[in-house]
Amino acid sequence: MVLKPERLRQGDIIGVVAPASAPADAASIDLGLAALEGLGFKARPATNLRGRWGFLAGSDQERADDLMEMFSAPDVKGIFCFRGGYGTARLLSRLDYDVIRSHPKVFVGYSDITSLHCAFLEKANLVSFHGPMLNSDFLKDNMPEFTRRSFLKCLMEASAPGSLCQGYRKKTVQVLATGIASGPLVGGNISILCASLGTPYQPPLSGAILFIEDLNEEPYRFDRMLTQLLNAGLLQRVAGVAIGVNKNCRDPKAKRCTEYRQTLEDVLRERLLPLKVPVVLGLPFGHVRYNATLPVGVTAVLDGDKGDLRIVEAAVT
Numbered sequence: 001m002v003l004k005p006e007r008l009r010q011g012d013i014i015g016v017v018a019p020a021s022a023p024a025d026a027a028s029i030d031l032g033l034a035a036l037e038g039l040g041f042k043a044r045p046a047t048n049l050r051g052r053w054g055f056l057a058g059s060d061q062e063r064a065d066d067l068m069e070m071f072s073a074p075d076v077k078g079i080f081c082f083r084g085g086y087g088t089a090r091l092l093s094r095l096d097y098d099v100i101r102s103h104p105k106v107f108v109g110y111s112d113i114t115s116l117h118c119a120f121l122e123k124a125n126l127v128s129f130h131g132p133m134l135n136s137d138f139l140k141d142n143m144p145e146f147t148r149r150s151f152l153k154c155l156m157e158a159s160a161p162g163s164l165c166q167g168y169r170k171k172t173v174q175v176l177a178t179g180i181a182s183g184p185l186v187g188g189n190i191s192i193l194c195a196s197l198g199t200p201y202q203p204p205l206s207g208a209i210l211f212i213e214d215l216n217e218e219p220y221r222f223d224r225m226l227t228q229l230l231n232a233g234l235l236q237r238v239a240g241v242a243i244g245v246n247k248n249c250r251d252p253k254a255k256r257c258t259e260y261r262q263t264l265e266d267v268l269r270e271r272l273l274p275l276k277v278p279v280v281l282g283l284p285f286g287h288v289r290y291n292a293t294l295p296v297g298v299t300a301v302l303d304g305d306k307g308d309l310r311i312v313e314a315a316v317t
Contacts (some may be wrong), residue, residue, distance in 0.1 A: 002184070002297040003126045005078075005104040007316035012077035014072030016134065017046045018057035020112040021085020023029050023135060026050060032134030039138075039152070044076060046106050053154055056087045063087070064094035067116075071103045073076040078155070080225035081109030083135035088115040089192070090203050095233050097123040101114045105266035106155050106316065111215070111287065114188030117296045120200040121186065127315055129154060130188050130211075130285070131293030146284070147291050154293040158316050164283055164292050164309040176269055178304040179278040181240035185300040185311065194225045197232050206237040207274030209300045209309070213286035219264045226271040235271075240278040240302035242309045243268065244286035278304030 008014075009213040014036055024031050029050060046066035051058030070079045092115060100281070101124040103165060107116070108129040119128040131151055137143055146167050154161045165173060187206040193212065196202045214222070229235040251261050262270075265281070272279045280302060284290040295315030302309055 003104050005106045014041045015076045015079045017066045018082045020079045020087040022052040022057040036136040062088045064091045078106035081133050085109030088112045092119045100124045114192035118196045120201040121203050127297040150292040161311040168284045173307045174281045175307045177279040182301045183209045183239040205234045209240045209302050210238040211242040215287040216248045219267045223267045243281045245288045247287045278302045
């Protein structure tokens with residue numbers, strides 16, 4: 001059984017951390033904290049939220065200390081990441097997973113934050129949330145109600161969130177392989193997921209519904225990452241593959257080149273269809289405005305007949 005955090009409530013204190021890249025400027029931090037307050041929570045910035053160490057938001061130890069401070073603080077009920085970028089994997093060996101396991105809390109982020117989702121599931125058996133961040137989602141004036149509703153429902157209601165596609169009107173979802181499969185939801189940004197392979201923080205994929213997405217990766221790079229998962233013998237073990245909206249993952253030379261160039265869909269079909277499991281492409285999550293919140297570690301059903309991903313287990317208590 002996975003360890004689930006307590007649901008969030010209006011007025012709860014939320015710790016805000018930057019485990020990877022530094023926020024762009026002080027103004028963006030203030031706006032992000034105000035956006036969190038606008039959701040009905042009380043924002044508590046981490047000690048080093050305004051720090052900078054080269055391209056990182058403070059030294060590795062400072063960023064790790066911020067995370068542990070928020071997990072240890074008894075009045076902090078949730079932890080939201082301000083942004084992704086790069087650097088989260090540098091913290092994994094510095095965290096106390098016994099403390100994290102003893103103080104399960106809602107933890108939210110995506111992109112480079114995938115490193116922490118993998119580590120929390122593998123080392124603490126803790127459900128965490130692949131979902132919007134303050135800098136990349138809540139600061140935007142055009143954040144869709146779909147994204148906001150999915151976020152709050154998943155974190156604040158102790159019931160199964162249900163269909164990922166409910167209320168999603170864009171025509172991006174495409175079934176690549178039919179069938180229905182269920183299993184624990186595991187994954188995130190595929191580049192970061194592949195970087196976890198062979199480390200103590202590699203998440204369990206056997207029988208899982210693997211969900212993946214990425215940004216600005218050309219098709220051949222997707223091929224390389226999927227091939228790495230195949231060569232490691234991991235992709236063959238999943239029950240199904242749920243793929244988000246992969247923004248700007250095109251071959252920039254395709255229109256100008258006379259030789260054959262594969263599209264991302266070509267790559268996905270070639271690498272995934274031989275698995276003989278359901279595969280659904282274009283689900284509403286990733287580096288896009290319509291970014292649903294996905295609880296890592298809970299049971300989900302990938303419906304390759306209807307083209308949907310249903311979360312059938314509550315993610316919070």
